[in-house]
Amino acid sequence: MTSLSPLLRDDRARSRAAQALRCLPFRRAFYERVASEPLSSTAFCRLPEAGQLCRGRLSSQGVxxxxxWLIRLGVLRREVDGQGLTERVRLTPMGRELLQLWPGEIPPAPLLERLHHQLRRRRPRL
Known part of the structure; x- marks a missing residue:
């Protein structure tokens, strides 16, 4: 069995991550915010501007x-402090790179792509 070349793996990872950005409810403003400062899910839900950072309301569990999922895809990472990992997240370099794909707001994915994303999320090998 042959393994995928590193470049092909990188392209597939970027493709999956870009699809997630279009399918998940977070707006560009959210990603820009976590690019500059760490944010926890509970703090996110308490923000008065949470509706501007996300399409619809989510519980802290949903967030x-x-x-x-975004951490698994390499878009976000957990913030680290002196005692280890925290509940806060930050944007990764790949996340920053993906934001450059869209000059304005991240366009929402069409229905078929959202379905594919859900299948991929439940069965990652698809």
């Missing part, structure tokens, strides 16, 4: 589930 955390989406963040775990």
């Amino acid at each position: 955390e589930e989406h963040w775990l």
